[in-house]
Amino acid sequence: GFKCGIVGLPNVGKSTLFNALTETAAAQAANYPFCTIEPNVGEVAVPDPRLDKLAEVGKSAQIIPTRLTFVDIAGLVKGASKGEGLGNQFLATIREVDAIAHVVRCFEDSDITHVDGKVAPIADIDTIETELMLADLESLEKRVDNLSKKAKGGDKDSKEQLDLVNRALSLLRDGKPARFLERKPEEERAFRMLGLLTSKPVLYVCNVEEGSAGSGNSFSEAVMARAKEEDAVAVVISAKIESEIATLSREERTDFLDTLGLHEAGLDRLIRAGYELLHLITYFTVGPKEARAWTITKGTKAPQAAAVIHTDFEKGFIRAETIAFNDYVSLGGEAGARDAGKLRLEGKEYVVADGDVMHFRFNT
């Protein structure tokens, strides 16, 4: 599955947010099976109203949403790349995630100490990013000697890698994160293999006071502007509100949000933003037993999409019977769609679209 790491300076609301995420998931456990893998790792259901619709039309007994994993990565402080705070331990955890949710303190509260003495979201972002860039610099510098030797010895792969490493180094020395590195599509794999912390896509989470949850405030506006410059994504959220509504049922939640003048829980927006950031899409399988959502990366072809369910589905792939979400719903399900000629037979090269209802045929 896909993993999103929650980072940020101490006292910005990371744990509050993480706990709200996992409690929400737990509170909705009837419909949304949830598990805590480790104390700081939780899986959350990706909210998707289409799934309820499909279950209704397909008369499915159970609804199983797709999930995203969130990891609370504590211990990122100034000097972390030099081993302060939790040091290397959390750097290793960050290496494993697909994206970073960077929580930024956008609320004033004289009772809650800010590590640098004042609320300054842009400076905070720079502090964290600097630590991550320093860690990347160090890990790349360690590799240069070895790669140079191999490249001199005539190894073509090493030569290409060295070129990539040197370009990344010069970018980082300029104070820019590695995700800005210009690279050719054929270099993407090697780039990923470098496992750089600043190569991950970033989602800024502006933690604002309760009154600003709908509109944001001047701090969150500054973060929004920064995100725009960087081609990153930002969401405004009040961790406090989220933790208050975390234990409510779905219905109670809607009522509570209404009274606050909010349309949607911040967590739902956060989860969806994470989904978009990773270029993820959802396809569905629908039957009497269950209506279920599955996550794939945009551009995935049918056999690889099938592998998410079971690797045998990919190995023995014959074809995919595919119905677009709207057709499935408006034509009353699979039989109706088939009669209307809206059930398509797709082969190995079919690129699965968001919302497709799929039925895979395969040899065992």
Ligand code: GDP
């Ligand atoms: P972490 O160190 O980043 O994990 O931060 P925590 O989630 O532990 O929060 C630190 C403190 O800030 C706690 O006392 C929280 O209750 C408080 N806090 C978190 N979010 C908010 C908020 O939006 N407004 C206010 N006033 N306090 C908050």
